[in-house]
Amino acid sequence: MANHPIDENHLEKLLRNMPKITDSRNAENIYWSVQTKMNKKTKNKKLIFIPVLSVLAVVIAFILISPVFLQQDHQESKSMDVSSRKDAVVMSAAKQKAQPKKTEKASANINAVQSANDQISKTAIYKEDLGKNNVFTYGVFTKDAVVVPVSVLALKENTDWVTQYKKIAGSLAKKMPSLDNYLPLHGDMKYDAATKKMHIIIEKKDIPSITELFQLNLDSIIQYSFAYQDVKKVDFSDENGNPIEIGELGEVTSKDINKTPHTAFYLYTSGDGEDYLLPTDEKFSNLQAALEAMKTKPDDFHHPVIGQDLSIKVNEENADQATVQFTKNVQLENEKNPMDMIEAILLTAKNFGYSSIQFENIEPLQWNGFDFSKPVEVPLAPNRINIE
Structure with missing residues (x-):
């Protein structure tokens, strides 16, 4: 478009020449239409x-x-x-x-x-075990060099008991090598039934082979070996009937076998785990004192067999039979080592010369071969072992 100056007359003329625009609607319709459009826009915005x-x-x-x-x-x-x-x-x-x-x-x-x-098996040998058997007891060394009494139950043979005693000692030595130094194996034995004396003959050539350990424990070995046999005395000689001299001991004199040493039994466990009932050398005035002592440990080898909490009263009025009364009822199943306790009491009573014990306040009355409703006989010998 050309850039001409605006002439009002000319502009008016142009407007007049433009086509006329007419609207047949009345004013009210036009207002309603405009108002509707405005409301619609407002609503959309909202x-x-x-x-x-x-x-x-x-x-x-x-x-x-x-x-x-x-x-x-x-x-x-x-x-x-x-x-x-x-x-x-x-x-x-x-x-x-x-x-x-x-x-x-x-x-x-x-x-x-x-x-x-x-714990039900008895460890000692009793009268009812005999039958056609003999009992043989030996004092032997353990691996700890402690002397213990061990007993063997063997069928009677058609020989005197001394011959069988030596024979069994030979078999036992194979199981317990400490018996190699057992005196009867190095000599001979003669028994006088009338005087109940055992005579041990040691040949001169064998005397030097007797060890110092054996010498120091000779008394215990002899006592343990014959206290449970029908022997009252033991003496020694060489093959010529002369007294023998052994190392530092000098001349070995005869020895009385003490059947009632008034000693107490304890539990001893050897270095190889074997258990034995073993007495000490301590002597007691009566059974009551011995049983009280069996509650405590006297040394490194002997262990108590009666519980500290158990109170015991002993009646020793009868010379042949004692009464051991527990002041409180004892249930054996609740005790640590009931068999050791019972047998140690019986063996200790035997060391005081009693042949039986009446137990009181103990249950059950029938227990592992024991009948506590009546007096219980003491064992014939301790620590049964088998050599087979």
Whole structure:
């Protein structure tokens, strides 16, 4: 378009020449149409604006409220976790609490089985064991160089008991090498039944082979070997009938066998794990004092066989039979080594010259071959072993 200056007359002329525009609608219709369009625009703007505000409000609310919910959720989760852990601990504790009972019960059952299997056998030899057998007892060394009495039950043979005694000593030496130095094996033995004297003959050539250990324990060996035999005295000579001299001991004199030494028996366990009932050398004035002493350990080798909590009263009015009364009822199954206790008491009573013991306040009355409802005879000899 050319850039001409505006002429009002010319402009007016142009406007007049333009086509005329007419509207057949009346004024009211035109107003309603305009108003409707305006309302529609306003409504659309509100519909668009309100969702935006709603979303914004939700976002703000979420930002403000979510920490609270998160914290509560964390606390609840933590609480549930702690609660779960507490429940787990309680359940675990309950299981653990129940488990020892089961274990203790199993242990008790095992102990009962061990008690029934390991502690029911008598270790001594009794009169009822004899039948067609003879009893032979020997004082021998253990691996700890401790002298213990051991006894063998063997069928009677068509020979005198001294011959069989030596024969068994030879068999026993194969099982217990300490018997290699046993005096009768190096010489001869002669027994006088009338005087009950055992005469041991040691040849001169064998005397130097007698060890110092044997010399120092000669008295114990002789006492243990013949106290349970029908022997009252033991003497020694060489093959010519002359007294013998052994090392530092000098001349070996005759020895009386003490059947009632007033000593107490204890439990001794050798270095190879073998258990023996063994007396000490300590002498006691009466059986009551001896049994009281058997509650404590006198040295490194002898162990107590009567519990410290057991109170015992002994009635020794009868010269042949003593009464051992427990002041409180004793259940043998509850004692640590009941067989050792009973047999040690019986062997100790034998050392005081008693032939039987009446036990009181002890249960059960029938127990592993013992009948405590009546007097119990003391053993013939301690520490039975088998040589087969």
